[in-house]
Amino acid sequence: RGFNLVSAPLKPSTVWRLSDLAAYIGDDEVISIVSYSSERQKALCYLPSFPADDPANVQVKGGAAYIVIMGEVRNVTFHGTAWEGEVSFPAGMSLFAVPLKPGAEWRLSQLAEHIGKRLTHLITYEPASNRFWTYVPDTESSPDIAVDGGVGYIAVTSRPETVTFAGEA
Numbered sequence: 001r002g003f004n005l006v007s008a009p010l011k012p013s014t015v016w017r018l019s020d021l022a023a024y025i026g027d028d029e030v031i032s033i034v035s036y037s038s039e040r041q042k043a044l045c046y047l048p049s050f051p052a053d054d055p056a057n058v059q060v061k062g063g064a065a066y067i068v069i070m071g072e073v074r075n076v077t078f079h080g081t082a083w084e085g086e087v088s089f090p091a092g093m094s095l096f097a098v099p100l101k102p103g104a105e106w107r108l109s110q111l112a113e114h115i116g117k118r119l120t121h122l123i124t125y126e127p128a129s130n131r132f133w134t135y136v137p138d139t140e141s142s143p144d145i146a147v148d149g150g151v152g153y154i155a156v157t158s159r160p161e162t163v164t165f166a167g168e169a
Contacts, residue, residue, distance in 0.1 A: 004068045005125040005152035007097030008060050010080035010169055016060040018046040029074050034067035038090040063087035063165075065095040065152025078150070082169035089115065089157045097152050100167035106147040108135040118161050123154035 008021060022030040027048040035058050036043045046056040060066075062083025083099040098111065106114075112122050112135060122135040124145060135142040147153075 001070050001073050002127070002130070003125065004070060004127060005065055005095075005154070006068050007065045007099075007150055007152050008062075008078060008080075009097070009150040010078045011062055011083045012060075012078075012080045017052070017057045018060065018066070019048070019050070019052055019057050021060050021066070022046070022048045024078075025068065025070075025076050026074055029070050029072045031069040031071055033069075035064070036093070036095045038088075038092065038094040041092065063096055063099040065097045065154075067095070067152075080169075085165040085167070086162055087165065088160070088162045089118070089155055090160045091157060094155050094157070095152055096155055098147060098149070098165055100165045100169065101149055102165065102167040107144045108133075108142070108147065109137075109144050111147050111153075112137045114165070115155065115157070115163055116161065118157045118159050119155060120158055121154075121156040123156075124151065 018033045018035065022033060030048055033046045034043055044056040044058060050057060085100050087096050087099060108122055112119050119137060124133050126133060133143045133145055135144065
């Protein structure tokens with residue numbers, strides 16, 4: 001219920017838009033879905049009542065994260081295949097997800113190391129505590145929380161870069 005920072009952890013068999021994601025989660029419980037275009041530095045807010053051709057009804061992509069506002073708690077199981085392993089980080093802020101499971105459990109420190117020196121901040125949201133956590137590389141007081149599939153993250157990077165993730169769906 002409330003604010004969620006999520007991704008579609010598996011690639012569906014057909015092209016999905018935010019309207020499809022809302023329907024899959026449950027149109028009756030989804031209040032809104034926010035996507036962020038790093039290229040345009042613009043957030044778009046999709047509501048389930050919008051028509052299918054609304055500009056906010058963007059395509060769901062692997063490696064992307066979305067802010068989903070829910071009216072009630074809902075657990076969802078996704079079906080599909082693995083996304084591609086590349087994620088593009090522009091200079092500045094981006095909403096992203098780890099598209100493939102790296103094998104061993106990662107923590108924010110391993111994710112930050114994988115993204116590299118261009119990462120200045122890594123932010124996650126924990127619904128249980130209703131709190132954002134910020135990991136700052138090379139800062140000992142940063143929380144080193146576990147990285148989970150289906151969870152979205154906010155990255156702030158100093159320059160554009162494409163990062164390849166390897167692993168399984």
